[in-house]
Amino acid sequence: xxxxxxxxxxxxxxxxxxxxxxxxxxxxxxxxxxxxxxxxxxxxxxxxxxxxxxxxxxxxxxxxxxxxxxxxxxxxxxxxxxxxxxxxxxxxxxxxxxxxxxxxxxxxxxxxxxxxxxxxxxxxxxxxxxxxxxxxxxxxxxxxxxxxxxxxxxxxxxxxxxxxxxxxxxxxxxxxxxxxxxxxxxxxxxxxxxxxxxxxxxxxxxxxxxxxxxxxxxxxxxxxxxxxxxxxxxxxxxxxxxxxxxxxxxxxxxxxxxxxxxxxxxxxxxxxxxxxxxxxxxxxxxxxxxxxxxxxxxxxxxxxxxxxxxxxxxxxxxxxxxxxxxxxxxxxxxxxxxxxxxxxxxxxxxxxxxxxxxxxxxxxxxxxxxxxxxxxxxxxxxxxxxxxxxxxxxxxxxxxxxxxxxxxxxx
Amino acid sequence: xxxxxxxxxxxxxxxxxxxxxxxxxxxxxxxxxxxxxxxxxxxxxxxxxxxxxxxxxxxxxxxxxxxxxxxxxxxxxxxxxxxxxxxxxxxxxxxxxxxxxxxxxxxxxxxxxxxxxxxxxxxxxxxxxxxxxxxxxxxxxxxxxxxxxxxxxxxxxxxxxxxxxxxxxxxxxxxxxxxxxxxxxxxxxxxxxxxxxxxxxxxxxxxxxxxxxxxxxxxxxxxxxxxxxxxxxxxxxxxxxxxxxxxxxxxxxxxxxxxxxxxxxxxxxxxxxxxxxxxxxxxxxxxxxxxxxxxxxxxxxxxxxxxxxxxxxxxxxxxxxxxxxxxxxxxxxxxxxxxxxxxxxxxxxxxxxxxxxxxxxxxxxxxxxxxxxxxx
Numbered sequence: 048x049x050x051x052x053x054x055x056x057x058x059x060x061x062x063x064x065x066x067x068x069x070x071x072x073x074x075x076x077x078x079x080x081x082x083x084x085x086x087x088x089x090x091x092x093x094x095x096x097x098x099x100x101x102x103x104x105x106x107x108x109x110x111x112x113x114x115x116x117x118x119x120x121x122x123x124x125x126x127x128x129x130x131x132x133x134x135x136x137x138x139x140x141x142x143x144x145x146x147x148x149x150x151x152x153x154x155x156x157x158x159x160x161x162x163x164x165x166x167x168x169x170x171x172x173x174x175x176x177x178x179x180x181x182x183x184x185x186x187x188x189x190x191x192x193x194x195x196x197x198x199x200x201x202x203x204x205x206x207x208x209x210x211x212x213x214x215x216x217x218x219x220x221x222x223x224x225x226x227x228x229x230x231x232x233x234x235x236x237x238x239x240x241x242x243x244x245x246x247x248x249x250x251x252x253x254x255x256x257x258x259x260x261x262x263x264x265x266x267x268x269x270x271x272x273x274x275x276x277x278x279x280x281x282x283x284x285x286x287x288x289x290x291x292x293x294x295x296x297x298x299x300x301x302x303x304x305x306x307x308x309x310x311x312x313x314x315x316x317x318x319x320x321x322x323x324x325x326x327x328x329x330x331x332x333x334x335x336x337x338x339x340x341x342x343x344x345x346x347x348x349x350x351x352x353x354x355x356x357x358x359x360x361x362x363x364x365x366x367x368x369x370x371x372x373x374x375x376x377x378x379x380x381x382x383x384x385x386x387x388x389x390x391x392x393x394x395x396x397x398x399x400x401x402x403x404x405x406x407x408x409x410x411x412x413x414x415x416x417x418x419x420x421x422x423x424x425x426x427x428x429x430x431x432x433x434x435x436x437x438x439x440x441x442x443x444x445x446x447x448x449x450x451x452x453x454x455x456x457x458x
Numbered sequence: 459x460x461x462x463x464x465x466x467x468x469x470x471x472x473x474x475x476x477x478x479x480x481x482x483x484x485x486x487x488x489x490x491x492x493x494x495x496x497x498x499x500x501x502x503x504x505x506x507x508x509x510x511x512x513x514x515x516x517x518x519x520x521x522x523x524x525x526x527x528x529x530x531x532x533x534x535x536x537x538x539x540x541x542x543x544x545x546x547x548x549x550x551x552x553x554x555x556x557x558x559x560x561x562x563x564x565x566x567x568x569x570x571x572x573x574x575x576x577x578x579x580x581x582x583x584x585x586x587x588x589x590x591x592x593x594x595x596x597x598x599x600x601x602x603x604x605x606x607x608x609x610x611x612x613x614x615x616x617x618x619x620x621x622x623x624x625x626x627x628x629x630x631x632x633x634x635x636x637x638x639x640x641x642x643x644x645x646x647x648x649x650x651x652x653x654x655x656x657x658x659x660x661x662x663x664x665x666x667x668x669x670x671x672x673x674x675x676x677x678x679x680x681x682x683x684x685x686x687x688x689x690x691x692x693x694x695x696x697x698x699x700x701x702x703x704x705x706x707x708x709x710x711x712x713x714x715x716x717x718x719x720x721x722x723x724x725x726x727x728x729x730x731x732x733x734x735x736x737x738x739x740x741x742x743x744x745x746x747x748x749x750x751x752x753x754x755x756x757x758x759x760x761x762x763x764x765x766x767x768x769x770x771x772x773x774x775x776x777x778x779x780x781x782x783x784x785x786x787x788x789x790x791x792x793x794x795x796x797x798x799x800x801x802x803x804x805x806x807x808x809x810x811x812x813x814x815x816x817x818x819x820x821x822x823x824x825x826x827x828x829x830x831x832x833x834x
Contacts, residue, residue, distance in 0.1 A: 077618050099622065099801055190705060190798025196500035262706055263797045439622070439716070440709075440800040 074102060079442065081110045087184060087446065088453030092430065094442065101442060104434035106427050111457035119417035123383025124150045124224050127417070132218040134419065135455040137180050138173035138398045139219045140209065145395035147222035148303060149404035152391045154224065154384070156355060160347040162226050163304045167342045168239065169212075169221060170304070170395075171335040175246070176205045177398030178286075178328040178335075178450075185325055185447035186257055189266050194256055201249050204242050211235055224384050225359070226352025236343050243339045250332050258326060267321035271433055271445035274319060281432070282425040285400025287449060290327040291319030297396035309338045321448035328450065357384055382412035399423050399452060419458050423451035465579045473587050474562070480779075481561055485737040486523035488786055492737075493522070495790040530730035538615065538723050545614035550724065550731030553607025557738035559600045562586075563593040564745045567755045567774035569655040574768065584771055585755065586655055593654040594646065597746060598639055601701060604739060605631040608703075608720045611732070615723035623719030626709045626801060630700055633808035634707075638697035640816035641690045644823040645750055648683060658754035667691070668751040672758035679830060686823045691751045693816050698743045700808070703736065705793035709801055744785035745778070752781055 080091035089110035095103035115134070119127050131146040132139040144166045151158060158166070183198035206216045211232055213219040221228050257263045273283065278291040288295055296313045298306040314330040316323030352359060360379045361372035378385065388410040394403035400422025407416040426449045434442055490505065497504025508521040537546065567585030574581065583589040590596050605628055612624015645667060646652055649660040665673030667687045670680035680687075700707040709719075716722070721732045748754060755778040756762070762773055799807070 075618060075621075077622075099626075186797065190708070191796065193496070193500045193794045196502060200501055257797075260797060262799060262803075265803060266797065266800050438801060440798075 090453055099438045101434045101437050104431050106430045109457050111453045115458040116417055116419055119414055123412045125383055129220045132220055133454055135399050135452045137452055138177035140169040140221055141173035141397045143222040144170050145402045146404055147224055149393035149406055150224045152393045153386050153406050153408055156225055156353045158226060158353055159350050161349040162351045164342050164346045165227055166304050171339045172205055174335045174398045175332050176202050178332050181450035182328050188443045188447035189263055208239055230351050240343050243336055246336055254329055266444055270321045270441050272318055272320045281429040284422050286327045286331055287324055287426055289314055290316030290323040292317055297394055297401060309341050311337050321444050324448040385412050421455040421458055423456040426451045427456055462579050466582055469581045484741050485734050488737045490522050492790050496794045499794045530727050533726035535726045540616045542614035545610045549607045549611035550728045553604060554731045554735035556600050556604040557735055557742045560597050560742040562588050563590050563596050563654055564749055565655040565658055565754055566778045567771050572771055589655055592652045594652045602635050612720040617723045619716040620720050620722045623716045630804055634697040634700035637808055637812040637816050641693035643820045644686055644690050647823055654749050658749060661753040662756045666753035674760035683826055686819050689819050693812050702739045702743050704789055706796040706798050740789055744782045747785055748781040
């Protein structure tokens with residue numbers, strides 16, 4: 048395994064440099080970001096340019112660092128769920144699910160089938176919405192602005208569904224450790240199904256608009272090639288890894304939430320260039336649609352939370368009349384869910400890649416240490432190796448194709 | 459007693475005022491049209507809030523250009539530090555000027571003198587501001603000046619993004635100028651004229667270069683030459699896109715790569731000048747294409763071609779305006795449809811595809827003309 052170069056190199060003291068004083072032939076150093084139209088958030092890249100060709104690229108991250116992992120140490124397990132919304136804020140539902148699954152693994156709980164189905168639906172809706180934005184933003188970075196607006200129409204429909212389901216469009220906070228916040232609203236499944244049904248045509252439209260567009264293909268084919276070995280070495284995951292041809296999908300490899308019951312294909316690329324990553328996302332949306340169709344058509348009945356007294360606050364009436372429930376109410380409110388000591392790691396196949404939560408518990412209501420494996424962070428680590436040799440325009444295309452989110456990377 | 463000279467001076471002055479007024483109006487509304495067209499293409503509504511002043515109706519956002527203009531003019535004229543002041547201020551003017559200059563040789567109506575009742579002297583060349591014998595050459599010379607504004611803006615504003623934008627645009631415009639000139643050459647060969655009014659007159663008689671069967675009389679020579687002319691027109695159109703920095707050739711200001719490109723450091727009315735200049739260039743480029751390939755102000759089969767009265771003159775101008783608007787719409791349509799080229803792809807396309815093709819085309823047309831005849 049090769050260590051990523053560039054990050055550890057000497058940082059170039061560049062921001063004070065003035066162009067007019069630079070002697071002729073000197074390389075130009077450009078601060079791409081942290082406030083730049085196509086760095087998708089607050090990523091900064093120090094680009095060393097020879098003409099328009101990148102000689103060296105040095106990503107600077109951390110502008111959005113909130114210390115989520117430290118915050119988690121002072122949070123009851125359920126209190127941390129809102130913070131997961133803000134990791135990959137383009138797929139908050141999937142983050143909620145990944146986090147809940149990690150804590151449930153620590154607790155040793157298995158959520159009921161209905162809850163699993165609902166969570167699968169959440170994950171796939173989130174995947175579609177995240178991939179839509181990824182694809183649209185990528186197209187916009189390549190100059191095809193209209194596509195960005197088309198995908199927003201679709202995302203709006205998904206957001207309406209999410210709003211109906213969770214009460215919020217963006218910061219969903221839908222899962223609880225051991226279940227979900229509330230059951231599906233009446234008629235929601237039909238409306239979700241209606242969306243899924245019409246969505247196939249929309250994906251085909253996206254496909255038609257770009258996948259055979261000569262300009263787009265010329266700009267993305269053979270650009271930003273990540274060979275499979277590199278992809279593995281740098282810890283890429285999700286569509287970025289599969290576009291390089293590595294067969295790794297956690298939904299297939301280590302199925303969780305009953306993903307093994309659903310019939311879908313792993314999307315694999317061949318060369319690992321920007322085009323492959325783009326097509327992989329388009330195709331993954333089709334696969335997510337297949338999963339959604341299956342999941343929505345056979346949601347089992349039953350409870351949506353585990354039947355474990357530790358997981359929920361008892362009903363008010365029983366709290367006021369029964370001793371055990373009163374104690375449990377008191378414990379839940381003051382300490383939260385008390386987890387057994389132990390350490391777990393759970394990685395979920397999120398839209399951006401493997402979002403992992405490592406939880407070290409010493410017992411009690413808060414984790415001793417919570418580590419988030421952020422797929423976007425891994426995706427960005429490959430930049431110093433990937434960017435040199437490309438043109439500025441390619442840098443933008445590559446950034447778009449990697450589809451990262453700084454909220455997750457900087458956490 | 460009015461002399462021919464007074465009539466010439468006064469009529470020219472009136473033409474200049476009218477043309478500039480119409481051009482500026484078109485520019486303002488082209489911006490609105492662009493926003494409306496993009497909105498229509500993107501399933502949006504577009505600007506529809508601002509109505510005209512003193513009217514209570516919103517009128518589909520028709521007041522938007524006025525509001526935009528006021529906003530730009532009332533903004534603080536902020537100049538960033540360490541810019542080269544003189545060039546920084548000169549650049550927006552330089553980018554706006556060529557489009558205005560270009561429009562003055564483009565015939566927007568017939569040039570046969572008009573006799574007005576009550577005037578003893580006819581108004582000369584009513585349909586063009588300056589009837590220059592080498593109008594086409596003048597036009598190519600003037601439009602290539604547009605690059606200076608962009609290069610100066612990029613160079614003087616002490617920003618790396620602007621600098622890169624300036625370099626890109628100089629490379630792009632110089633590359634495409636060559637192919638642009640060459641692709642228009644067959645027209646000069648066929649019509650035997652460099653004067654734009656004469657080129658239009660030729661098309662009125664023999665058929666538009668893009669639609670050879672709509673002339674007063676049918677000319678089988680043009681039908682023979684039609685494939686070449688079609689190629690010419692396609693190359694010319696592509697180079698127009700590049701010359702006017704329109705998508706998919708908007709590399710100098712590619713927002714996703716260079717933030718704003720050459721105009722990154724500009725704000726207020728200075729930015730407004732770039733913006734207006736861009737649309738003015740778009741309109742004059744459309745006018746040029748209409749003149750060269752789509753019969754200018756003429757209607758098919760010589761309708762409205764008889765000169766002499768003010769009415770036909772106005773109708774001809776309207777026809778010209780209509781054609782220009784259609785072409786401007788085409789430019790907008792393309793912009794919101796296609797992704798952007800990459801710098802090296804633009805260069806490859808310009809030097810390795812368009813230039814050889816247009817040169818081969820000239821040779822082909824010359825041979826065809828020599829064999830079959832057909833020049834006037």
